[in-house]
Amino acid sequence: MADLVLGVDLGGTNARAALVSADGVILGQARRPSLQDQPAPATLDQITSACRDAVAAAGKDLASVAAVGIGLPGIMDVETGVCFWSPNFPHWKDVPIGETIGAALKAPAFILNDAKCAAMGELTHGAGRGSRNMVMITLGTGIGGAFVVDGRLLMGPNGSIGEVGHHTVHPQGRRCGCGNYGCWEAMCARDAIIESAERKLQSGAPSTLRRAHERGGVTPAAVAEGAAGGDALCLEVLDEIGFYIGLGVANLINMLSPERFVVGGGIAQAGDLLMEPVRRTVRSRAVPLQQATAAIVMAELGDSAGVVGAAAWARDRCRDSSQPNPR
Amino acid sequence: MADLVLGVDLGGTNARAALVSADGVILGQARRPSLQDQPAPATLDQITSACRDAVAAAGKDLASVAAVGIGLPGIMDVETGVCFWSPNFPHWKDVPIGETIGAALKAPAFILNDAKCAAMGELTHGAGRGSRNMVMITLGTGIGGAFVVDGRLLMGPNGSIGEVGHHTVHPQGRRCGCGNYGCWEAMCARDAIIESAERKLQSGAPSTLRRAHERGGVTPAAVAEGAAGGDALCLEVLDEIGFYIGLGVANLINMLSPERFVVGGGIAQAGDLLMEPVRRTVRSRAVPLQQATAAIVMAELGDSAGVVGAAAWARDRCRDSSQPNPR
Numbered sequence: 001m002a003d004l005v006l007g008v009d010l011g012g013t014n015a016r017a018a019l020v021s022a023d024g025v026i027l028g029q030a031r032r033p034s035l036q037d038q039p040a041p042a043t044l045d046q047i048t049s050a051c052r053d054a055v056a057a058a059g060k061d062l063a064s065v066a067a068v069g070i071g072l073p074g075i076m077d078v079e080t081g082v083c084f085w086s087p088n089f090p091h092w093k094d095v096p097i098g099e100t101i102g103a104a105l106k107a108p109a110f111i112l113n114d115a116k117c118a119a120m121g122e123l124t125h126g127a128g129r130g131s132r133n134m135v136m137i138t139l140g141t142g143i144g145g146a147f148v149v150d151g152r153l154l155m156g157p158n159g160s161i162g163e164v165g166h167h168t169v170h171p172q173g174r175r176c177g178c179g180n181y182g183c184w185e186a187m188c189a190r191d192a193i194i195e196s197a198e199r200k201l202q203s204g205a206p207s208t209l210r211r212a213h214e215r216g217g218v219t220p221a222a223v224a225e226g227a228a229g230g231d232a233l234c235l236e237v238l239d240e241i242g243f244y245i246g247l248g249v250a251n252l253i254n255m256l257s258p259e260r261f262v263v264g265g266g267i268a269q270a271g272d273l274l275m276e277p278v279r280r281t282v283r284s285r286a287v288p289l290q291q292a293t294a295a296i297v298m299a300e301l302g303d304s305a306g307v308v309g310a311a312a313w314a315r316d317r318c319r320d321s322s323q324p325n326p327r
Numbered sequence: 328m329a330d331l332v333l334g335v336d337l338g339g340t341n342a343r344a345a346l347v348s349a350d351g352v353i354l355g356q357a358r359r360p361s362l363q364d365q366p367a368p369a370t371l372d373q374i375t376s377a378c379r380d381a382v383a384a385a386g387k388d389l390a391s392v393a394a395v396g397i398g399l400p401g402i403m404d405v406e407t408g409v410c411f412w413s414p415n416f417p418h419w420k421d422v423p424i425g426e427t428i429g430a431a432l433k434a435p436a437f438i439l440n441d442a443k444c445a446a447m448g449e450l451t452h453g454a455g456r457g458s459r460n461m462v463m464i465t466l467g468t469g470i471g472g473a474f475v476v477d478g479r480l481l482m483g484p485n486g487s488i489g490e491v492g493h494h495t496v497h498p499q500g501r502r503c504g505c506g507n508y509g510c511w512e513a514m515c516a517r518d519a520i521i522e523s524a525e526r527k528l529q530s531g532a533p534s535t536l537r538r539a540h541e542r543g544g545v546t547p548a549a550v551a552e553g554a555a556g557g558d559a560l561c562l563e564v565l566d567e568i569g570f571y572i573g574l575g576v577a578n579l580i581n582m583l584s585p586e587r588f589v590v591g592g593g594i595a596q597a598g599d600l601l602m603e604p605v606r607r608t609v610r611s612r613a614v615p616l617q618q619a620t621a622a623i624v625m626a627e628l629g630d631s632a633g634v635v636g637a638a639a640w641a642r643d644r645c646r647d648s649s650q651p652n653p654r
Contacts, residue, residue, distance in 0.1 A: 075616065133483050145582070149481050149488065156460050156476060156584040163614050167578040171497055171570075180612055243498075251494040255472070255582070257483040285507055287490050289402065 004064050005314050006051050006105070009114070009306030010072040012036050012088035015043070017050035018304070019058040019065070020311035024125030026304065028058025036088055040095040047097075048104045068101055068109040069314030071117030071306050078159050081111050110317045113159050114306060115144030118299070120316070121309025122262050123148055126300040131260040135252050136299070137164060139245070139267035142177075143185040147256055153313075165189070169247045188244035190267065193220045196237045207233035224270035238270060239277045246281025253286045253294045264299030271298075331391050332641050333378050333432070336441070336633030337399040339363050339415035342370070344377035345631070346385040346392070347638035351452030353631065355385025363415055367422040374424075375431045395428055395436040396641030398444030398633050405486050408438050437644045440486050441633060442471030445626070447643070448636025449589050450475055453627040458587040462579050463626070464491060466572070466594035469504075470512040474583055480640075492516070496574045514571040517594065520547045523564045534560035551597035565601045572601070573608025580613045580621045591626030598625070 004027070009016045011034060018029040030053030032046040047070065055062055074086030081098015089095075102109035112120070119128070119136040128134040132151040138144040145164030147154045154161045165185035166178055173182025174192060186192060197209060197218045208231045212222040226234030253261060268274070279296060286294070301308055331354070336343045338361060345356040357380030359373040374397065382389055401413030408425015416422075429436035439447070446455070446463040455461040459478040465471040472491030474481045481488045492512035493505055500509025501519060513519060524536055524545045535558045539549040553561030576588060595601070606623060613621070628635055 149476070149483060150479075152477075152479075154476050154481075154583075157586060157620050160584040160617060160620070161476065161582070163581045163584070163617060166612075166614050167581050168496060168574050168612055169498065171574060178614070247495050247498060251578070252582075254490045254494050255488070255579075257487040257490065259484060285493075285495055287493050287505070290487060290490060293484050293487070 004060060004066060005311040006054065006065055006068040006107075007307035007309065007311030007314070008047055008051065008068065008070040009117070009310060010034060010043075010047065010070060010088070015047045015050045016307055017047065017054040018307035018311070019054045019060060020308055022315070024121075024308050024312070026308065027060070028054050028056070029307070030054040030057055034088070037091070040089070040092050041100075043089065044095075044097065044100050044104075047101055051101075051105055062105060065105065065107050067107050067314035067318050068105055069117070069310035069312070069317075070097055070101060070109060070111045071114045071310040071313070072097075072111065073114045075158055075160070076111055076113065078110065078112055078155065081109060083111060084158075108314070108318065110314045112310065112313045115162060116146045116153060116159065117309035117313060118144075118264060118301075118305040119146030119148065119262070119309065120153060120312045121301050121305035121307075122264070122299055123153070124312040125308055126305065127262045127297045128260045131258070133256070133258045134260045134262060135256055135258040136262040136264060137249070137252075138265035139189060139263065140265040141190045143189055143248070144265075145252070148258075149256065164248065164252065167248065167251065169244060169251070184244070184248040188241045188248075190220055192244070193223055193237060193241055193267070194218050196240055197223050197233070200233050200236065205233050207231055209234060220267055220270070224273070227270065227273045235273065238274045242274050242277025243281050245274070246278040247285060249278055249296065250282045250285035253282060253290050257290045258294050261294050261296045262299050263296065264305065268298060331387065331393060332638040333381065333392055333395040333434075334634035334636070334638030334641070335374055335378065335395065335397040336444070336637060337361060337370075337374065337397060337415070342374045342377045343634055344374070344381040345634035345638070346381045346387060347635055349642070351448075351635050351639070353634065354387070355381050355383070356634070357381040357384055361415070364418070367416070367419050368427075370416065371422075371424065371427050371431075374428055378428075378432055389432060392432065392434050394434050394641035394645050395432055396444070396637035396639070396644075397424055397428060397436060397438045398441045398637040398640070399424075399438065400441045402485055402487070403438055403440065405437065405439055405482065408436060410438060411485075435641070435645065437641045439637065439640045442489060443473045443480060443486065444636035444640060445471075445591060445628075445632040446473030446475065446589070446636065447480060447639045448628050448632035449591070449626055450480070451639040452635055453632065454589045454624045455587045458585070460583070460585045461587045461589060462583055462585040463589040463591060464576070464579075465592035466516060466590065467592040468517045470516055470575070471592075472579070475585075476583065491575065491579065494575065494578065496571060496578070511571070511575040515568045515575075517547055519571070520550055520564060520568055520594070521545050523567055524550050524560070527560050527563065532560050534558055536561055547594055547597070551600070554597065554600045562600065565597060566604045569601050569604025570608050573605040574612060576605055576623065577609045577612035580609060580617050584617045585621050588621050588623045589626050590623065591632065595625060
């Protein structure tokens with residue numbers, strides 16, 4: 001089986017590549033600007049270069065690379081390796097990433113949505129290790145999701161499964177960027193945290209957050225910091241946000257019955273002060289049987305989940321295609 | 328491959344058995360009381376007898392039966408064929424249904440949750456035919472659910488996936504039988520329909536439903552009938568209920584991206600007058616990409632979905648176990 005595999009995390013700013021061992025250890029890595037305003041070939045060249053650099057940084061040779069996995073946001077066909085559309089690359093249309101990178105690096109290359117990459121990373125080498133049924137969510141500007149059931153990452157048509165952020169948790173809730181009301185991410189992702197804090201500040205409540213507010217704006221990190229220092233207003237915000245996060249977590253636990261529910265993303269760094277109201281809501285809302293099975297845990301791989309997961313995905317695909325009877 | 332397979336639908340009142348051909352046609356069937364207050368062996372005997380009767384009714388011999396599938400509500404291990412608990416059989420504990428029925432009928436026997444059986448039926452021979460990604464819900468006293476992704480029926484730990492009825496669609500919504508507020512089934516299953524109609528009647532609105540109300544109680548069927556006759560109050564009820572059904576349908580479409588969304592169960596018999604507000608809500612709430620892929624259709628097999636689906640499940644399990652490399 002493939003021993004060394006390259007994992008790539010293609011963001012709007014950088015393409016990060018890492019050479020990853022079979023047990024998920026990063027042996028060498030490199031970054032290149034992803035040149036999001038240039039045509040696709042320029043970006044693909046940057047990926048290739050970052051990959052070569054990562055292999056060199058590990059003191060290895062390209063010939064030792066068994067496969068390449070590339071994670072990016074967007075809509076894509078994982079079978080053909082073609083990305084139809086990516087929010088980070090406005091000029092892209094039907095870009096044959098798998099084929100191009102595969103030819104350049106002389107190894108089979110596979111693509112996958114970035115939220116699913118992070119889940120593959122946590123499943124294989126992180127907080128989901130050893131589980132056969134896992135849900136992972138990434139709390140940030142929005143909420144990304146990925147589902148593993150009976151040991152398999154669920155894909156659906158064009159890898160479209162897992163769009164958890166726009167499920168309604170309150171029909172008359174906060175307006176969402178998508179135009180609807182009460183979408184899960186509208187109630188508890190980045191903007192909801194900021195709005196909740198600003199609203200409480202405007203009502204005149206005392207808070208250490210007022211300085212951040214006056215300096216130009218409250219951030220989720222400032223709220224988390226305030227809460228950690230015992231600031232009552234910040235704690236109230238996390239309580240309110242945690243309730244809504246918990247509603248969606250309970251919904252997913254009810255429907256998908258995971259053994260492990262992994263929470264990642266920047267917002268999750270608020271830690272237990274946020275997770276306590278999440279867990280409280282799940283206890284009161286999830287069906288007892290599913291709830292008893294599901295452990296809610298924090299992601300472990302941080303911002304390496306993308307490259308480690310992309311490598312795990314490529315490894316998985318190689319294994320699948322070497323089986324006599326793949327399904 | 329198995330040509331003739333027995334399918335059993337074990338309800339609280341009757342055990343219904345049918346001999347089903349490979350193309351889903353019922354060749355013969357029979358019913359026996361399911362004896363829900365007696366110990367398990369009595370019920371298993373009734374299943375065996377109903378199976379023998381169904382084979383005889385088809386003019387066939389037991390030796391021609393390749394497998395038996397048994398659907399029932401409850402918590403069970405589909406691998407071992409043991410049912411741990413069933414709401415219909417209060418005396419049951421760890422009943423080895425598969426082994427017992429298999430030995431009695433001299434054919435491999437497989438068990439499955441009844442909501443998943445109905446989905447297997449619709450997937451193989453009904454409204455989901457030809458799709459690889461399907462969600463089915465059954466609207467009745469509660470809401471049952473089953474998910475098919477990438478051609479596979481999702482199971483999860485002990486077949487526990489698909490508990491859709493208790494996902495929250497309104498945090499301060501109607502109280503649910505489970506103790507929480509705003510569960511999907513609390514907002515739009517049987518009791519919600521009755522309560523909505525009764526509330527509107529109490530406010531004095533004119534309606535043909537008043538007679539049913541005075542005769543002892545409104546039923547969902549009476550509401551559907553009134554709506555079909557143009558009764559404004561009944562139409563308002565279906566509109567309100569359809570909105571909440573639509574919220575949950577949109578949530579499932581967002582998360583699971585099915586090509587086919589199959590709606591079954593008694594409540595669904597209200598037809599287009601109910602489905603129109605459902606579709607309207609989905610159009611405004613589901614993510615455009617997933618929505619474009621998903622066709623919302625009515626179940627086709629009616630109350631035969633259980634026996635036909637149980638047979639399809641048994642057929643599927645035989646095929647899986649005859650593969651050199653089952654996963």
